[in-house]
Amino acid sequence: MPLSPDIRWIDTPAALDAACAEVVDAHVIALDTEFFRENTFHPVPALIQFSAGGPAWLIDPLEVECTEAFRQLLATGPLKLLHAASEDLEVFAHWAGVPPAPLIDTQVVQSLLGDVPSMGYQKLVETWVGETLPKDETRSDWLKRPLTQTQKQYAALDVVYLVKVWELQREALERHGRMAWAEADCAELVEQATRSVHADGQWYLRQRQLWRLSPRQIEAYRRLTIWREGEARARNLPRGWLVHDRVLYAIAEQLPENRYELSHIEGVKPGLIKRDGDQLLGLVAEARHLDDGELPNPMHSPVAPDFKKRIKALKKVVNAEAETQGVAPEVLLRRRELEALVTADLDGQPLPLPVGWRGERLNTALGQALEELAT
Numbered sequence: 134m135p136l137s138p139d140i141r142w143i144d145t146p147a148a149l150d151a152a153c154a155e156v157v158d159a160h161v162i163a164l165d166t167e168f169f170r171e172n173t174f175h176p177v178p179a180l181i182q183f184s185a186g187g188p189a190w191l192i193d194p195l196e197v198e199c200t201e202a203f204r205q206l207l208a209t210g211p212l213k214l215l216h217a218a219s220e221d222l223e224v225f226a227h228w229a230g231v232p233p234a235p236l237i238d239t240q241v242v243q244s245l246l247g248d249v250p251s252m253g254y255q256k257l258v259e260t261w262v263g264e265t266l267p268k269d270e271t272r273s274d275w276l277k278r279p280l281t282q283t284q285k286q287y288a289a290l291d292v293v294y295l296v297k298v299w300e301l302q303r304e305a306l307e308r309h310g311r312m313a314w315a316e317a318d319c320a321e322l323v324e325q326a327t328r329s330v331h332a333d334g335q336w337y338l339r340q341r342q343l344w345r346l347s348p349r350q351i352e353a354y355r356r357l358t359i360w361r362e363g364e365a366r367a368r369n370l371p372r373g374w375l376v377h378d379r380v381l382y383a384i385a386e387q388l389p390e391n392r393y394e395l396s397h398i399e400g401v402k403p404g405l406i407k408r409d410g411d412q413l414l415g416l417v418a419e420a421r422h423l424d425d426g427e428l429p430n431p432m433h434s435p436v437a438p439d440f441k442k443r444i445k446a447l448k449k450v451v452n453a454e455a456e457t458q459g460v461a462p463e464v465l466l467r468r469r470e471l472e473a474l475v476t477a478d479l480d481g482q483p484l485p486l487p488v489g490w491r492g493e494r495l496n497t498a499l500g501q502a503l504e505e506l507a508t
Contacts, residue, residue: 138289139188144196152183152190153202156211159185163214163295164233166224167275167288174365174372176220178228179275182288185211186296189289195278199229207233214295216240216254218319222326232326236319239295242302245311245318250461254291261298266290314490333362338469340382344432351429353420354385360416364409376405388417433479435472443475446502454494465491478503 143149156162167180181192192203207213207225213233215221217240222232243257244250255266273284280288306312325332337343337355346354358381365375372378380400389395392410396403405413433440448462448471455462466487477484484503486496 138184138286138293140285140289141188141190142193142285143190144193146197146200149192149197149200150202153200153206156183156185157206159211161185161212161214161237161296161299162206163292163299164221164225165215165288165291165295166221167273168220168224169276170220170371172371172374174369175227176224177276178224180280180288181224181228182292184289184292184296186293189293191285191288193278194228195276204229204231207231209234212237214239214299216257216291216295217251218322219326222322226326232323234323235316236323237299237315238319238322239298239302241318241322242299242306242315244464245314245460246302246305246309248455248459248461250464257298258294261301262294264294266294317489333359336362340378342382344434346382346385346432348425348428348431349420349423350385350388351432352423353388353417354382355429356416356420357381357385357413360412376409380405384413384417385420388421389414390418390421430480433476439479440475443478443503443506444471446506447471447474447499450495450498450502454498458494465495474499474503 141148141152143152163182163184163186165182166176166178167182168176168178170176178194181194183190183192207229208231213236215233215236215238218233218236218238226232239257240252243252243260249256252260255268258264258266267287267290269283269287273287275284303312306315334355337351337358340354343351343354358378361372361376361381365372368375377400380398383398383400384395387394387398389398391414392406395401395410395414396406435441435444447466451462451466451471455465458465470485470487473485476482484500486492486499
């Protein structure tokens with residue numbers, strides 16, 4: 134039967150600071166958030182939960198702003214525990230201005246201890262503690278006040294079990310000699326959370342049909358996605374509300390020279406033209422007027438024989454090492470990283486080999502696999 138945690142509600146700065154004083158000397162602090170993000174770019178925090186193994190504190194961010202004491206608690210001091218942390222890190226960055234650090238993501242840890250790379254929280258608790266947690270409030274309206282006792286109980290359970298799970302996961306990591314793996318991967322999560330501008334410049338690479346575009350079209354699409362990311366953030370609108378990826382792709386594909394041509398592209402609505410048409414056309418014009426030497430390399434077709442042959446050889450290496458380590462292959466290298474290796478090899482460029490513990494286990498075999506194909 135799930136625990137019945139001692140729940141403490143926080144809706145004043147004084148109460149928040151008092152709670153921080155109680156846990157500042159703890160070894161670990163479990164964190165979680167509930168947020169709303171249907172009509173904004175930035176997540177709207179609805180609840181912040183934390184526990185050091187005793188009471189579960191629930192912060193009402195609709196009533197209390199982050200205090201300096203809580204900001205310091207997040208940024209320094211005890212180890213912070215989160216599960217599937219990526220969106221929670223955005224919440225903390227937006228509400229508190231800092232990411233939690235040092236950080237352990239129990240989902241990342243689990244991916245290093247077994248072959249399930251994205252285990253959910255309920256399954257994690259069941260696996261390690263043997264308790265079945267309720268799922269009734271998964272889709273609750275967390276912005277509505279007052280919260281029900283059932284909602285508070287659900288939110289509290291999201292943090293009180295993290296401490297218990299981590300104690301057992303930590304023992305397993307140490308037993309397998311993988312503590313350094315977990316620390317490195319979780320530190321990278323925190324670093325990624327602070328690189329939003331850099332991430333804007335990489336968004337275009339998510340487009341799976343990029344290889345169908347010419348270098349000039351690719352450059353147009355890159356510029357369009359960078360603009361869209363910055364504008365969505367500045368206007369605090371969901372990306373799709375501003376302009377969908379598929380529409381930006383179509384604009385890059387057509388390279389329109391004026392509003393008339395822009396208006397005939399599928400998905401381009403009059404409101405977009407009126408509001409942002411000149412900006413979009415200006416970005417396209419910039420790409421159109423670049424010298425050939427300033428354009429990116431053409432993308433290789435993922436269905437071309439040379440590409441497929443290299444992907445197959447690299448996947449064989451990764452799959453073999455994954456089986457040896459008892460983890461899912463994508464924990465070692467994701468598809469996008471494999472494709473980047475193949476692209477660099479076909480272009481005669483230095484290979485973007487993995488670093489850290491992954492590189493130690495993969496790089497020699499990856500290099501050899503590609504060399505064998507060249508002979």
